[in-house]
Amino acid sequence: MKQTFNMELFFQALADQTRLRLLNLMGDKEICVCYFVEILDQLQPKISRHLAYLRRAGIVEPRRDGKWMHYRILMPQHAGAAIILQQTLASLKDERVMQSDTKKLLKACCSPAKFNGLQGAPIPLTAACCERG
Amino acid sequence: MKQTFNMELFFQALADQTRLRLLNLMGDKEICVCYFVEILDQLQPKISRHLAYLRRAGIVEPRRDGKWMHYRILMPQHAGAAIILQQTLASLKDERVMQSDTKKLLKACCSPAKFNGLQGAPIPLTAACCERG
DNA sequence: CAAATATAGTCGTCTTAGCAAATATGTATG
DNA sequence: CATACATATTTGCTAAGACGACTATATTTG
Numbered sequence: 001m002k003q004t005f006n007m008e009l010f011f012q013a014l015a016d017q018t019r020l021r022l023l024n025l026m027g028d029k030e031i032c033v034c035y036f037v038e039i040l041d042q043l044q045p046k047i048s049r050h051l052a053y054l055r056r057a058g059i060v061e062p063r064r065d066g067k068w069m070h071y072r073i074l075m076p077q078h079a080g081a082a083i084i085l086q087q088t089l090a091s092l093k094d095e096r097v098m099q100s101d102t103k104k105l106l107k108a109c110c111s112p113a114k115f116n117g118l119q120g121a122p123i124p125l126t127a128a129c130c131e132r133g
Numbered sequence: 134m135k136q137t138f139n140m141e142l143f144f145q146a147l148a149d150q151t152r153l154r155l156l157n158l159m160g161d162k163e164i165c166v167c168y169f170v171e172i173l174d175q176l177q178p179k180i181s182r183h184l185a186y187l188r189r190a191g192i193v194e195p196r197r198d199g200k201w202m203h204y205r206i207l208m209p210q211h212a213g214a215a216i217i218l219q220q221t222l223a224s225l226k227d228e229r230v231m232q233s234d235t236k237k238l239l240k241a242c243c244s245p246a247k248f249n250g251l252q253g254a255p256i257p258l259t260a261a262c263c264e265r266g
Numbered sequence: 267c268a269a270a271t272a273t274a275g276t277c278g279t280c281t282t283a284g285c286a287a288a289t290a291t292g293t294a295t296g
Numbered sequence: 297c298a299t300a301c302a303t304a305t306t307t308g309c310t311a312a313g314a315c316g317a318c319t320a321t322a323t324t325t326g
Contacts, residue, residue: 007224011148016316017141033271046317048272053315067270067325080224084217091140091213120269149282166305179283181306186281200291200304253303 005078013057014088018042018050023059023073023089024098025105030063030072034121039104059085068122138211146190147221151175151183156192156206156222157231158238163196163205171250172237192218201255 013019021040025031036047051071054060061074073089075082092098109123146152154173158164166184170177184204187193194207206222208215225231241248242256 007153007221007228008148008150011144015141015144015148018316020140043318044271045273045319049316052272064271064324069271078224080220080227083220084224087213087216087220088140091211091217094213095140145281176284177305178285178307182282185306197290197305202305 005076005081007081009057010059010076010081010084013054013059014085016050016053018046019054020088020092021098021101022047022050022054022071024092025101026060026071026073027089027102028073030070031105032068032070032122034068034118035105035108036071038108038116038118039101065122070122138209138214140214142190143192143209143214143217146187146192147218149183149186151179152187153221153225154231154234155180155183155187155204157225158234159193159204159206160222160235161206163203164238165201165203165255167201167250167254168238168241169204171241171248172234198255203255 014023018040022036025036025039033044033047033051036051037044040047051060051062054071055062058076059074060071063070063072073085076085093102108118147156151173155169158169158172166177166180169180169184173180184193184195187204188195191209192207193204196203196205206218209218226235241251
């Protein structure tokens with residue numbers, strides 16, 4: 001089907017804790033880079049670099065919105081890869097770190113102003129949380 | 134569920150072409166190391182190393198049989214990982230290299246004597262191929 | 267210009283290939 | 297039964313390459 005799909009590269013992209021945390025946070029919604037930085041509590045260039053790896057592997061897609069960049073998961077054309085990615089996302093939800101991240105994201109969406117790095121940051125479009133304070 | 138399961142390590146183990154080829158050859162049967170060496174046409178220590186990586190990740194299990202070591206895939210306890218591994222194996226079958234390897238393995242099972250490195254090598258137990266020549 | 271994000275450069279660390287040596291088993295020999 | 301040797305496989309070791317962290321700098325947009 002896909003001539004250019006590379007299983008090895010695909011797994012390489014998934015074989016990193018930081019990238020798994022990013023994917024878990026995205027889930028099925030679009031997230032702004034600034035949220036990743038805030039929630040993972042890691043330096044911005046590091047987040048950016050890992051997002052670049054995911055981009056290169058074709059797993060995520062960026063969208064520019066003014067100053068902000070939003071990322072969302074791009075389900076692979078390759079049927080097998082799509083199943084693997086979905087199963088991975090499902091499995092991640094069982095892990096403590098991932099649950100903690102998800103909870104933190106919800107909080108941040110509710111009141112971005114309370115987080116240093118999120119002054120005036122855009123609220124994730126599909127976030128099912130309370131309105132901005 | 135499993136405290137010791139590590140998704141990152143699991144994907145790292147899968148993120149290598151040589152290891153994917155080994156897994157594809159094993160499929161659901163037990164294979165002797167000497168077949169891997171012959172079919173991948175790579176140096177034996179290299180094969181051994183990659184088998185060690187797979188062992189460390191708990192993906193394969195060795196069995197000694199006299200001089201020969203046989204390896205087989207060990208389905209992970211972790212339900213998600215098992216699904217991912219099964220889907221991976223299924224997807225590999227669509228790739229040319231993997232199909233070629235599988236075909237070569239079948240040939241080697243039919244007449245091991247014709248391969249330099251397989252003089253007197255054991256035939257994979259569950260190999261559904263013709264008798265040894 | 268300021269803010270958000272991406273990229274480049276440098277460094278330390280991890281992974282891998284390749285070779286040599288070690289280990290484990292089997293067989294032959296005394 | 298002990299020894300020596302052959303075969304199959306694993307494991308140290310070292311150099312090369314890839315990767316991640318960190319800092320500084322560049323790019324894009326308001």
